[in-house]
Amino acid sequence: MQKAAIPGSNGVHVQSLQRALNASMNAGLLATGFYCPQTMRAVQAWQAKVGLPATGAFQFPAGGGMQGRDTPLRLTAADGKVPLWFDIATAEIGVEEIKGNGSSPRVLEYLQSLASHFKRFQWEAGMESDSTAWCACFVNWCLTQAGCPAGRDARAYHWKDYGIGLKETSRRLGAITVIKLNNADPGVTTSGCHVGFLAGWGPTTIKLLGGNQGVANKDKAKRTEGVTVSTFKVPANAQVLAYRWPATIRH
Known part of the structure; x- marks a missing residue:
C-alpha cells in the first residue's frame, strides 16, 4: 500500500520528505514529521518545478524511497553536483x-x-x-x-x-x-x-x-x-x- 503525505499527516515518512525538500529545494523546513502548511507549500513548489500538478499532496511509491508518481524528488541537489543521499x-x-x-x-x-x-x-x-x-x-x-x-x-x-x-x-x-x-x-x-x-x-x-x-x-x-x-x-x-x-x- 502506498503512503501519502497530505496536510495533517505525520510520521517518519513525512520527516524524510521534509529532509529531501530541504536538500533539493533549500526549503528551510523543520524535520518534525508533521505535514504543516509550510511543507505543503514546499511540495507545491517542487511539483511546479518538475511539471506536476501542484496539489500539495505527495505520494510515496509502495517500495519506499522518495518519489512522486514517476518523477524522482530530485536525486541531486540544485547544483547537480551533490547527490541527494549525501x-x-x-x-x-x-x-x-x-x-x-x-x-x-x-x-x-x-x-x-x-x-x-x-x-x-x-x-x-x-x-x-x-x-x-x-x-x-x-x-x-x-x-x-x-x-x-x-x-x-x-x-x-x-x-x-x-x-x-x-x-x-x-x-x-x-x-x-x-x-x-x-x-x-x-x-x-x-x-x-x-x-x-x-x-x-x-x-x-x-x-x-x-x-x-x-x-x-x-x-x-x-x-x-x-x-x-x-x-x-x-x-x-x-x-x-x-x-x-x-x-x-x-x-
Whole structure:
C-alpha cells in the first residue's frame, strides 16, 4: 500500500520528505514529521518545478524511497553536483549510539532498513540494538530515503558489488566507498571492512561520511560511535576495495 503525505499527516515518512525538500529545494523546513502548511507549500513548489500538478499532496511509491508518481524528488541537489543521499546523510551528522543500556531510536531505524538481511540469517535481534555494526545499514537508509535501489546485505564487504563501479579517476562526492581497515577490531567486523560515502580525498587520505564511525571525545569513557566525517590514511591504515554508484542514477 502506498503512503501519502497530505496536510495533517505525520510520521517518519513525512520527516524524510521534509529532509529531501530541504536538500533539493533549500526549503528551510523543520524535520518534525508533521505535514504543516509550510511543507505543503514546499511540495507545491517542487511539483511546479518538475511539471506536476501542484496539489500539495505527495505520494510515496509502495517500495519506499522518495518519489512522486514517476518523477524522482530530485536525486541531486540544485547544483547537480551533490547527490541527494549525501545531503540526507549530512543531515544525520550528530546521531550517536547510546552508551550502556538502551539504543538510539535513529540507529534502530537504520538497522531496520535492512530487515530482509537480518531475517534471512534468522537474526532479528540484530535490529534491536545499536551495538550491531550498522555502517552498511546507514548507507542503505540514506540511499532508500533518496529513492535509490536498496542494498541486500548489512555486511560492509558485500557493498563492493552494489550498483555500478567507479574507477578511482572518476570517483566523486557521495560515492559509496568500501574500505578494508588494516587494524580492524574483529569484535566489531569479522571482514575488517567498512562502508560510507566519499566526502573528500587527497594523495594519501580519504574522508568518509558514514555511520558507526568514532565520535571524538576528550573523555575516553564517553567515546561512542555515530554519524561523522572521518579521515582514513590510504594505504597506511586502510585499503579502498571499491567505489560504487547506484545503477539507476546518472553519474
